[in-house]
Amino acid sequence: MNKIIDFVLENRLLVLVLALFIVAGGYFSYKQLPIDAFPDVSPALVQVFTQTEGLAPEEVEKYVTFPVEVAMNGLPNLKSIRSVSNFGLSVVNIYFEDGTDIYFARQVVNERLTEAREQIPEGFGDPQMGPISTGMGLVLFYYLEDETGKYSLEELRTIQDWLIKFQLQTVPGVTEVLGIGGWEKQFHVVVDPTSLLRYNLSVNDIVDIVKKNNLNVGASFIERDAEEFLVRSVGLATKIQDLENIVVKSVDGTPVYLKELADIKIGGAVRRGIQTRNGIEEVVAGMVVKLYGTNSSTVISSVEEKMAEINKTLPEGIKLVPYYEQKTLVEAAVKTVTDALIQGIILVTLVLMIFMGSLRPSLVVALSIPFSIMVAFIGMNYLGLSINLMSFGGLAIAIGMMVDASIVLVENVDRLKRKMEGEPFLYVVSKASKEVLRPIIFAIIIIITVFIPLFTLQGVEGKTFKPLAYTIAIAMLGSLIFAVFVAPVLSSYLLKSKRKKKKKGGKDEKEIWIVRAMIKAYTPFVNLFVKKRYLAVILSVLLLLLGAFIYPKLGSEFTPTLQEGTLIVRLSMAPSISLEESKKITLIAEKRVMQVPEVRGTVTRIGRGEVGAHTDPINSAEMYVLLKPVEEWREGLNQQGIELKIREKVEGMPGVLLNFTQPIRMTVDELLEGVRAELAVKLFGDDLQELKRKADEISLVLKKVRGAADIQVDQISGKPQLKITVDRHAIARYGLNLSDVQQAVKTAIGGETAGQIFEGIRRFDIFVRFAPQFRSDKQAISNMLISSPNGLEVPLSQVAAIEEIEGPRQITREQNQRFITIQCNVIGRDIGSFVEESQAAIEKSVVLPVGYYTVWGGQFRLQQEANKRFAVVIPITLLLIFFLLFSSFNSMKNSLLILLNIPLALVGGIIGLWLTNQNLSVPASVGFIALFGIALENGMVLVTYFNQLVKEGKSIDEASIEGAKLRLRPVLMTAATTALGLIPLLIAFGTGSEVQRPLATVVVGGLFTSTILTLLVLPALYKWFAIKPEVSEL
């Protein structure tokens, strides 16, 4: 190993050049790294959407969802398939194993889709894959502001769909632009059924005739002389008059025009979503979806540029107004960590200056930071990580640790330089480096090893915290490279001249006064503790007891919520609600929110727009609350305060369930599978009624089990239906086919598209449907006349039973089967035993029909899996660390002594959380893990030196005291740099700081106790754990 140092010092220039290459490589990697706000926690998921006009959930499931699901079975890397069949929309979510390449997944899904398409009956929709994007893909939302007030919602939507959309879609990195709100323009053929009767026509005849009279054809070419003439016949309808003048039939030579049977006008398509604004009006809006894997910040800025261009081309008075931009969030998040990073670097450098007492060694050490960061960038680029809150956060956390290895090295060079006056400086550097090389390498490897358990985190937590663990590990590796290769070289260049100057000043323990003062203050303590070891034991036991006492007092949460800076008020209304009612309620809610003075505006999406981003039914509305700039807020009001004010305003709206959330969180939650409750019993089976009945039975049984709380059964019904059941005998009497009746019902009530009208490249559907008064209530529908083949007109109620019933609002499926979920939390007892007891109870008292079965899952399952993994991984990690320690010290006792550091460090972390009133959470746990590493490192530094002193022939007590005193500087320095490097994260209040804070708190708190321990308890206990001098001398 020493050869490395020799080689490095022999080829100093080469090493420096290589180091510069690495730095340059890091810089170029940095330029290539995509920038996001957070790590993308979306699952590897391909969504298949099928829009089916007018179908109820049962039919959607039967005709569309099922074939799609079946086709997807057995895909490679498939994890699970879940589907939701809603009114008019089937969504099949195909989840792949984490880490599956999304393009691969899409490809295999696409292959199977062709199969599925064959199974879906004609006219029931065409399954399409969702945009190539993730939960973080919705980067920008905008609406169209019409200052003139002249444009109708149809015109605005047409501008959106045919002008803005196409232009925005050309921006690189934009995969889709989805419109919502207003009305999609259509040509409505509003049929008057009485006129049909007059001419003995059916509504389907009209559809056919319109289709037949709206065509362009090509007829190849003719030759004339030496020329070719292309032949085309032009017959496309281009305007209302063209449609009006279609001849439907001719009676005795008199043409009957379409206009005599129907009103033809421009209208809006049937819609399942709208967009409202400020509690006043409907608006037309659009969402920009970013392509998977592209750089959010670049995409957003290109979109913004394009939008500025588009604004110039839009009709006078219309402009695009963005109301949600992920950019703000990305910028805020990156700013939070960049600030922390920069402040950290400054603080660390200051600490170095103070302890080192001079600029040059500080500089050598401080250079370790940029070098390690550059190495981290190279690693990030290689691993495909993006710059985000977590990965950058990792760097911010590691700043203090990045310098540790170099501190130890440079400090040793500095020390030896004074000690070995007169020797060639290169030799001094070499000796100093060789002395500490081994412990440094082991210490860093141990810190990296400590992070192993983090790499086994799965799911959302894994995706959130792995980038952090990766960057820390890589940066540590970088700092090791720096310490081993670059620091000796730099020391040899930079510290040398200093030595000469110092020589003039005379040989003198040139420790800076602060350090001297500290040693002075420290000496009596270390003496006391080494003399009276039991004091050390008492102190550690007391600390441990304190920790054990505080630990249960800490609250817990999974992961602190990231504040995205954009507030969404989500309104859930009854599932049977109509769009009009939904709009009415939303406008009321918007008006109420607008009363809060800090609110600049509100934009709400109700239901869903163009398929691809959202699948919400119309009973769900999401209100984006736009706030005024902070300066205009009332005195002493922060965002939480405003949230509270808004809550006060909107609370108490009858029939409305409120939920406060944030854009990305909401989207990701929707994409994630599974339930939020601790325990979820999924009951699988075929019959919806039966499922509901049995689920209710199960919930009753669960209620009686001790510890059960918040039991909730999915409400699966609640959407009213007008069910038309055709009487087969009755239609037989009139010579009708079932399809005659159904087709008539479908076209008359639901309407049917009969081709399109082209206006340039814009195309608009021709939509044939009965006039509203003939189809809008049960009575009108009963009176609808069906024409039979023998020329009879039969009212619908004569051949069909029409009844109002309550049907399912949506049908959810998993594993190719319908299911219903019973959710439940468990209070005051262990979930495992609760599950066992309830399973037994259910087995005893609920009889499930053949083919019905339950699956027990929920958060507890994830926890159990995580615990199982940790139960294996953590001991292995500890063992690994122990082996590393052992191979470093060649002594079991030394290694154990160092391991003893860990529990005491934990105590500090716990106290830190408790003092700052924070909860135990995953980031806090990550902090504890980092703490392990730092505590071990400190211990190693000290114990190595003790051993060295003992080897030099000092008695153990002497070695303990002297070693501790001499090592006070590096120990305090590494602790102080690490802690101070984290201070910016502790006090930051920007976006995303809430995730980093618990982590920083734990490390800083832990460093306190662990440093005390290292400095007081370790020297005291060393005697018991020391390698007997005689043994080592042998």
Add this chain to the structure above:
Amino acid sequence: MKKNTKYVFLFTGIVIGALLTLGAIALFSGSAENDGIIKTEPVEEEHNKAINIPPKVMREFGIEVQTAGPEKLTLHKDLTGEIVPNPYEVAHIVPRFAGIVKSVYKKIGDKVEKGDVIAVIESNESLVQYKVKSLISGTILELHMTPGELIGDEQHVVKVANLKDVWAELNVYQKDLGEVKIGQRVEIFSPHSRNVFRGKLFYISPVVNEATRTAITRVKLDNRKGIWKPGMFISGKVFTSTRTVPIAVPKNAVQILNGQKVVFVKSEKGFEPQPVTLGIENGDFVEILDGLHTGDKYVSKGAYTFKSEILKDSFGGDEE
């Protein structure tokens, strides 16, 4: 001795390791225990809970309350049909003798008085010219004569009808036959125009047409303005019954709640869903046979809001 201490250390190491593992697991699992969702107890079988909405909010949501009371319910049937001339005011004129048309004095659509000469025909047999006169006052609907044409003595050549009143013939479907009766009030509409005529049914055909399976019912229309033209397609609203029922509510006041039809009735506690039995209904109102008493205050507009408030606890379940 030394060996012993070694075991002690080994043991200590294992204990520390185990403690740390447990501690770490506790950290991670402890942190997952409660993810901050506060769930309210689901409200099941509690459909009868009273709903209180402050008056201000009621106004904001456009909710209205009425007192249950009698209502005049008019029921009607929508039928279609056509305008036909009144057969009692139609004259089919047949030439007395076959012959050649010498001259025609009138055109289709001309108004004629009784005795007006329409044409002159020269008899084939006697070669005497005779006049064809209108038998009634009215409008010429058909005229099959041009000068020089040979006319037989069998087919009618002129149809004159008095269109001052016409009939509307409405088709009655089998299912409605039981309710449509002579004497019922009827409103006749013509599509694409605002004209409405109000009259009474005076006839229902005793048989059902074998081809169309419909019966015919007739109304006499005053047509002095000439707006109702025979052959015109019309629809009719036949008022089959008018009854004053003790209690009726607007149709939207009745909501389906968990499969039951309910009306929200005011009690001391607030508004409670009251299951009701429905009677007859028309387009706007529905009779309440049971469940609501005269004088009860009930939600007449915006009842849906109350329904959703009751369902609120259930529909949030999967949204969170």
